[in-house]
Amino acid sequence: MSSDSSPPVCPPDPKPINAQNSPDESVTTACFSSSSANTTSSPPVDIPLSWPPDSKLTLDWIRHFSSALDWSSRNLPPSDFPSVLPVSVFDSLVLTASKILHKEPNCVRINDCLSLPDSAVVVVGDxxxxxxxxxxxxxxxxxxxxxxxxxxxxxxxDRGAWGLETFLLLLAWKVFLPHRVHLLRGNHESKYCTSVYGFEKEVLVKYDDKGKHAYRKCLGCFEGLPLASVIAGRVYTAHGGLFRSVSIPKSKRSKGKKNRRIIFNPEATPLSLGSFVELSTARRSVLDPPWEGLNLIPGDVLWSDPTMKPGLSLNKERGIGLLWGPDCTEEFLKKFHLKLIIRSHEGPDAREKRPGLAGMDEGYTIDHVVESGKLITVFSAPDYPQFQATEERYKNKGAYIVLKAPDFDDPEFHSFEATAPRPEARAYYDYEDVIDSDEELDLASMVTAK
Incomplete structure (x- = not known):
């Protein structure tokens, strides 16, 4: 189901609504500035933006924020970003969002949609x-x-030129509607990836002498992002996908109360799928998930990939996470009474190197169809990656998925073209030399980046 990329007609501006009073309070859809027609010399809203005195965001505040970000991306150099969002407002937004995120469980259960008429859940990829x-x-x-x-x-x-604006806008939506907007963690929400793929440099350029401070605050916020969600008890979503069990056999524990050690060698331990109980106890606050030791689940959830080859194996192509086949998808769905797995993590560059799996031309693929349901990959960055343009450019569409009541397990796919023209921008990383699809990771650098 394709969506026209021309902006729809805007309804009248709504009255400000304080969504923090109640998670069930209705919100009127607002018109946000069209990202294709905001190239005037003067900003469409008053800048710099200020933090609300009562620290409660309104829909109008987010509408103004969106317009300001769109306008500044087209009319101001990156170093002028503080004239739009002063560091004091940045601090308030990130701190407020971080407090909300850190209180959420590793796997967010989204069940409120079941009790609301005509409700829908939109799932967005990278x-x-x-x-x-x-x-x-x-x-x-x-x-x-x-x-x-x-x-x-x-x-x-990472990769795109407006990672800071993108992340802050989504944090604003999270603060405004904490029970309606759920932000999960991706593998690029890490210190290692952001130091390689541009986000760290982007923040340093945009906040100058306050750049290191702002970057540290973003990393702290990354630590709070949940790892996965379960929608209506039927749909599991995560950035990478499935994860292993890390249960330690009793025979592996050394005897005695003193100097007790737990011996765990992932290479020697047979792989099996993990449980939601194990997922709930994983330590997600580690910025760069380990590929060894006991805390392997976050790395699996963020970095793993599907394959058409049966079984569960180490993801040696990436150097972290797992590869799992259709039989594992069936086992996971059946064991936990699920119908769908929706994951992301693979753009057109990555899929080009994955034999047996479909390409990402339409922004989504159906990777496994098994007796109990399906495995789907959704990727929401069209014409990707922004700067690695070659004669063989993928020119992929992006996509999002809509799950509707009453069952939420019959996905509607909405593909869309990239917004054009994009504002001119410079990359914040050496895109000609950096690998395309996060493969062949420098794990030693990941250790030193912690």
Whole structure:
């Protein structure tokens, strides 16, 4: 089901609504500035933006924020970003969002949608700093509201030129509607990836002498992002996908009360799928998930990939996470009474190197169809990656998925073209030399980046 990329007609501006009073309070859809027609010399709203005196965001505040971000991306150099969002307002936004995120469980259960008439859940894949495509997606899908939930599957930053704006806009939506907007963590929400793929440099350029401070605050916020969600008890979503069991056999524990050690060698331990109980106890606050030791689940959830080869194996191509086949998808769905797995993590560059799996031309693929349900990959950054343009450019569409009541397990696919023209921008990383698809990771650098 394709969506036209031209912006829809805007309804009248709504009255400010304080969504923090009640998670079920209705929200009127607002018109946000079109990302294709905001190239005037003067800003469409008053800048710099200020933090509300009562620290409660309104829909009008987010509307103004979106317009300001769109306008500044087209009219101001990156170093002028503090004239739009002063560091004091940045601090308030990130701190408020971090407090909300850190209180959420590793796996968020989204069940409120079951009790609301005509409710829907929108699942979004990687956006990678492509602000203008995100602005279009939000308007095309229908903005978050009382009966319209959003699950973002991670990778908000890196590669694209507006990772900071993208991440902050989504944090604003999270603060405004904490029970309707769910932000999961991607593998790029890490210190290692952001130091390689541009986000760290982007923040340093945009906040200058306050850049290191702002970057540290973003890393702290990354630590709080949940790892996965279960929608209506039927749909599991995560950035990478499935994860292993890390239960330690009793025979592996050394005897005695003193100097007790737990011996765990992932290479020697037979792989099996993990449980939601194990997922709930994983330590997600580690910025760069380990590929060895006991805390392997976050790395699996963020970095793993499906394959058409049966079984569960180590993901040696990436150097972290797992590869799992259709039999594992069936086992996971059946064991936990699920119908769908929706993951992201693979753009057109990655899929080009994955024999047996479909390409990402339409922004989504159906990877496994098994007796109990399906495995789907959704990728929401069209014409990706922004700067690695070659004669063989993929020119892929982006996509998002809509799950509707009453069952929420019959996905509607909405593909869309990239917003054009994109504002001119410089890359914040050496895109000609950096690998395309996160493969062949320098794990030693990941250790030193912690």
């Amino acid at each position: 956006v990678h700093g492509q602000l203008h495509d995100l602005l279009f997606l939000l308007q095309d899908a229908g903005f978050p509201s009382d009966n319209r939930f959003f699950v973002f599957n991670g990778d908000y930053v």
